[in-house]
Amino acid sequence: MIKFIRSFPQRLIFIYVVLLAVFIFLLNGRTIIYKVQLQTLNRIKPESFQPLRDSIEKQSVIDTRKLQDYIFYYERVARYVQPLSGDIFGALGYCYYLSGDVDRADNSFKQAMKLSPEYFWYPYNLGILALQKRNSDAALKYFQLAEKADSEKTLLSIVSSIQIYMPLIFNRNEEPVPWLAERLAEGFHQKNVLLLYSEAFSRINQSQDSAEKKEADELIRKNLSSIRIQIF
Amino acid sequence: MKQTQPLKLWPFFILSFIVWIYCFRGFISGKLSLSSDALAYFEHFKFYIDQISRGVYPQWDPTRDGGVPIEFFLRRIGSHNPLFLLIIIFEKCGLTFLQAYLGFLVFYFFLGAIGFFLTAKLFFKDSFYAFISFLLLLFSSLGTRLFDSYIILTFTPMVWFFYFLLNVIQLLSSDQDNVQKIKINLIGCLFTLMVLFNTYLPFYFLTVLLTFVIAGCAVYWRNLAIVFKNLYRFASCHKVFICVWLCILFISFIPGWIFFQEMKKGEFVLPLRQPPGLSQSSLEVDPIWVTKWGIEEDIVYSSAYLSDLRRFKFAVFYLPVFAYLLFFSGMFLKFNRRLVLLFIWILMLFMISAQQLPFYQFLKTHINFFKYFRNLHFFLWFSLLPIFIVFVVEQLKVLKEQWPTEKIQRILWNGMIIGIHITFLIYILTQTKPIIFTFVSIGLSLIFLLGYLSGRPTNQFWLYSAVLLAIIFEAVQVFQFLPVNSGVLKTHSYRYEKPYVKLILPDSQEWSADKEILQSIKSKTNPPSIYMGLKWYNFLNQIIPQENLILQRYIDKKFLIYDRTEALDLKKIDLQNLLKTIVLGTNMALVTAQPGEEKILSALNKLDSHLNEEKNKTKVQIVTKDYGQLEVLNYDVNNLKFKTDFNSMKFVVYNDGYASGWRGFIDGKPLNIWRANLAFKGMWIPEGKHVIELKYGSTGQYWFNYGLLILFLGVFIYLLNGLFKIQYR
Numbered sequence: 035m036i037k038f039i040r041s042f043p044q045r046l047i048f049i050y051v052v053l054l055a056v057f058i059f060l061l062n063g064r065t066i067i068y069k070v071q072l073q074t075l076n077r078i079k080p081e082s083f084q085p086l087r088d089s090i091e092k093q094s095v096i097d098t099r100k101l102q103d104y105i106f107y108y109e110r111v112a113r114y115v116q117p118l119s120g121d122i123f124g125a126l127g128y129c130y131y132l133s134g135d136v137d138r139a140d141n142s143f144k145q146a147m148k149l150s151p152e153y154f155w156y157p158y159n160l161g162i163l164a165l166q167k168r169n170s171d172a173a174l175k176y177f178q179l180a181e182k183a184d185s186e187k188t189l190l191s192i193v194s195s196i197q198i199y200m201p202l203i204f205n206r207n208e209e210p211v212p213w214l215a216e217r218l219a220e221g222f223h224q225k226n227v228l229l230l231y232s233e234a235f236s237r238i239n240q241s242q243d244s245a246e247k248k249e250a251d252e253l254i255r256k257n258l259s260s261i262r263i264q265i266f
Numbered sequence: 267m268k269q270t271q272p273l274k275l276w277p278f279f280i281l282s283f284i285v286w287i288y289c290f291r292g293f294i295s296g297k298l299s300l301s302s303d304a305l306a307y308f309e310h311f312k313f314y315i316d317q318i319s320r321g322v323y324p325q326w327d328p329t330r331d332g333g334v335p336i337e338f339f340l341r342r343i344g345s346h347n348p349l350f351l352l353i354i355i356f357e358k359c360g361l362t363f364l365q366a367y368l369g370f371l372v373f374y375f376f377l378g379a380i381g382f383f384l385t386a387k388l389f390f391k392d393s394f395y396a397f398i399s400f401l402l403l404l405f406s407s408l409g410t411r412l413f414d415s416y417i418i419l420t421f422t423p424m425v426w427f428f429y430f431l432l433n434v435i436q437l438l439s440s441d442q443d444n445v446q447k448i449k450i451n452l453i454g455c456l457f458t459l460m461v462l463f464n465t466y467l468p469f470y471f472l473t474v475l476l477t478f479v480i481a482g483c484a485v486y487w488r489n490l491a492i493v494f495k496n497l498y499r500f501a502s503c504h505k506v507f508i509c510v511w512l513c514i515l516f517i518s519f520i521p522g523w524i525f526f527q528e529m530k531k532g533e534f535v536l537p538l539r540q541p542p543g544l545s546q547s548s549l550e551v552d553p554i555w556v557t558k559w560g561i562e563e564d565i566v567y568s569s570a571y572l573s574d575l576r577r578f579k580f581a582v583f584y585l586p587v588f589a590y591l592l593f594f595s596g597m598f599l600k601f602n603r604r605l606v607l608l609f610i611w612i613l614m615l616f617m618i619s620a621q622q623l624p625f626y627q628f629l630k631t632h633i634n635f636f637k638y639f640r641n642l643h644f645f646l647w648f649s650l651l652p653i654f655i656v657f658v659v660e661q662l663k664v665l666k667e668q669w670p671t672e673k674i675q676r677i678l679w680n681g682m683i684i685g686i687h688i689t690f691l692i693y694i695l696t697q698t699k700p701i702i703f704t705f706v707s708i709g710l711s712l713i714f715l716l717g718y719l720s721g722r723p724t725n726q727f728w729l730y731s732a733v734l735l736a737i738i739f740e741a742v743q744v745f746q747f748l749p750v751n752s753g754v755l756k757t758h759s760y761r762y763e764k765p766y767v768k769l770i771l772p773d774s775q776e777w778s779a780d781k782e783i784l785q786s787i788k789s790k791t792n793p794p795s796i797y798m799g800l801k802w803y804n805f806l807n808q809i810i811p812q813e814n815l816i817l818q819r820y821i822d823k824k825f826l827i828y829d830r831t832e833a834l835d836l837k838k839i840d841l842q843n844l845l846k847t848i849v850l851g852t853n854m855a856l857v858t859a860q861p862g863e864e865k866i867l868s869a870l871n872k873l874d875s876h877l878n879e880e881k882n883k884t885k886v887q888i889v890t891k892d893y894g895q896l897e898v899l900n901y902d903v904n905n906l907k908f909k910t911d912f913n914s915m916k917f918v919v920y921n922d923g924y925a926s927g928w929r930g931f932i933d934g935k936p937l938n939i940w941r942a943n944l945a946f947k948g949m950w951i952p953e954g955k956h957v958i959e960l961k962y963g964s965t966g967q968y969w970f971n972y973g974l975l976i977l978f979l980g981v982f983i984y985l986l987n988g989l990f991k992i993q994y995r
Contacts, residue, residue, distance in 0.1 A: 047597045061623060
């Protein structure tokens with residue numbers, strides 16, 4: 035070991051360590067890397083967000099390859115951009131959900147909620163995912179959190195998300211804010227309904243009657259089929 | 267490695283090439299489309315080879331953007347390279363041009379790979395390490411750039427240059443009498459230099475060479491003193507040879523030099539990439555182009571894709587996982603001189619080509635040719651990639667040399683190798699979305715390294731096979747994703763694939779004019795869309811709305827016969843007047859005088875006003891297929907010959923770009939060609955029967971280019987003959 039330490043300056047690894055130190059401390063390496071990563075993101079950015087836009091507005095189905103491109107892009111955004119914000123994970127979670135990867139979608143929405151606790155749609159989506167998993171207690175918790183969310187701050191977050199959410203809204207002919215507010219109001223209403231479902235389902239879960247449970251399960255399945263995850 | 271018995275390597279090479287061809291079968295067969303710059307280069311080759319096959323050395327392309335000189339595109343490909351003639355041979359063998367071209371590209375890449383093997387063999391003095399280098403290069407993503415870039419055109423001659431250069435250095439370092447070998451290798455250096463300097467940007471190569479020289483001098487300065495001493499002695503004894511060598515090299519610079527001078531005149535522009543405002547040459551690159559994408563962006567971009575190899579696409583820098591394992595395994599080694607040389611070389615090239623680092627900015631300010639670099643990231647592909655491969659293989663060599671003999675130490679070193687592989691495996695599993703053959707390659711790498719370093723497998727066949735499999739398994743799977751992510755089915759013809767050297771005259775005299783358009787045109791409205799073209803054609807292209815193809819419709823009327831002319835001052839262009847001529851077809855050509863010709867122009871304008879006073883209000887006459895007074899006699903890309911029989915003096919506008927290189931003749935006597943309607947050629951033609959001839963470029967220039975083709979071919983044949991003699995003497 036002593037022999038190795040003595041010969042350290044003659045070894046290649048020594049040069050790498052020195053160069054790394056020069057790069058980080060003398061050349062302000064972190065800033066350089068950040069700049070480079072942003073340039074890279076511009077190149078990775080999908081050519082068009084129209085399919086994703088259509089999926090949000092018209093609930094149309096996205097081609098799998100295109101969806102993978104969006105996931106790839108948002109994953110890199112989440113990796114490179116600092117400081118992180120909820121919209122990045124919101125968009126990522128939405129794409130994961132569309133691709134059928136519910137676990138990753140769940141994690142992303144949790145991350146998004148952590149970064150933007152006042153945003154309505156993240157706990158709302160988490161509640162829906164919990165209901166889909168028949169986890170009524172968790173759903174109840176998330177819908178209660180959604181109830182506490184601030185609609186004004188939610189709207190403000192959307193319009194200030196210039197890089198993530200606005201490209202998904204921007205080409206609308208009409209003013210985006212009334213449209214967003216309308217969707218949000220619908221979301222709040224929907225949340226109230228889902229909150230009631232969750233409470234009821236939670237109570238039924240505690241009962242011993244299996245027939246009642248089955249009936250409740252069927253009811254939830256039917257109602258959930260028309261409810262979709264939304265990010266704004 | 268112990269050479270117990272010589273192993274024939276050619277089956278391994280053939281197998282490697284077959285696997286490579288299999289990986290890119292979709293692109294090689296032409297089913298999948300070429301992409302990006304590769305498409306543009308296909309066009310340049312197609313045009314050039316078509317014309318050369320017809321016995322015409324092209325100087326002008328009348329089909330591109332209103333007519334452009336072709337020199338820029340020929341300098342891009344380095345038109346005098348005799349190996350391009352292979353495309354003609356392939357075509358003569360019955361292949362289509364696309365098949366012949368793709369076959370040539372593959373051949374050229376394989377030639378580069380073989381050159382790399384031979385260079386590595388000289389460097390390592392061992393075939394095994396050279397073979398590993400060859401495989402890593404062949405199965406890196408450099409090969410993918412055949413189908414989306416033109417890097418290979420620089421890479422192959424550059425590799426061969428270094429092969430000949432290393433040979434010369436080694437021969438000059440020894441005391442043996444190697445005169446013939448030195449001469450042949452110097453001719454090899456000459457030929458590759460000629461090919462490299464024949465392109466419009468030899469500066470990439472010059473930078474690589476310069477950094478090599480600096481690194482070499484820094485590490486081997488004592489040995490180089492002997493080399494230079496012996497070189498001086500050789501030059502003193504072979505003065506004629508050296509003089510001829512230098513003369514030929516000088517001659518090969520001439521096309522590039524003339525081209526650079528031409529581009530300084532400002533007659534031609536590259537509007538998409540030129541910096542705004544004044545620049546010394548049209549070849550200067552807007553800094554935005556450079557700072558948008560450098561080598562560091564290429565690395566980060568590639569790393570994004572390498573974390574999920576299923577997304578592998580064009581321009582992603584990929585090296586088989588085996589290379590990284592060699593790199594990490596050698597990180598703890600004591601460095602030797604060769605590692606230092608390679609390291610300094612890599613470091614210098616990296617610092618030069620990383621535009622975010624201050625070194626690049628410094629060099630750009632102080633070194634003139636840095637302003638011509640548009641693609642700094644190319645250094646990653648044709649220099650850093652091969653040097654890095656040699657570096658990691660050298661590490662393997664050093665690892666083998668430094669491998670301990672004591673048992674405990676050996677166990678420790680084996681542990682280190684295993685540890686590195688396991689760490690790498692954990693990284694792959696946790697940080698990326700791995701593909702199955704990455705695991706297979708890591709496993710094979712571990713088995714190979716442990717076995718090879720302990721010296722257990724003595725059978726060379728198994729060693730070569732093991733390393734072949736460790737490298738190609740992953741690469742083959744990765745390359746299968748390229749067509750999925752970047753492959754586009756070729757559904758339409760590329761430019762020039764359909765017959766194009768035809769002068770088609772319109773059927774009717776009809777001139778459909780859009781009067782409303784005149785109201786909307788006030789200044790430049792369209793973004794530049796021409797890559798390289800004539801300055802004033804580009805101006806027209808930017809002011810005339812593109813929606814109704816007005817400019818194209820105007821150009822399609824190849825000949826226009828005017829009765830009247832008016833002077834057009836380029837410093838004060840009356841746009842409305844100009845557009846009346848181009849959009850509405852008024853019977854008034856706008857003629858611009860070159861400096862010193864103003865008085866002649868004024869006199870001619872007065873003369874035709876006097877002669878054609880009555881025809882003031884009529885429309886311009888379009889030469890149609892059945893127009894009796896003008897008949898085309900001969901047409902190729904450089905020349906046009908036609909005869910006229912007018913009843914009064916006319917001003918004929920030939921709607922093909924005006925450039926100062928055009929010369930006109932009327933009945934064999936010089937005829938002045940004027941800039942007409944801002945961007946086109948015009949000429950006054952008297953009444954009666956006349957034969958007019960228009961030619962682009964001087965006869966001297968034309969034959970000089972042919973002479974250069976013969977010179978390049980001659981040097982190449984001489985080189986092949988010399989190499990053959992050395993091999994079989």
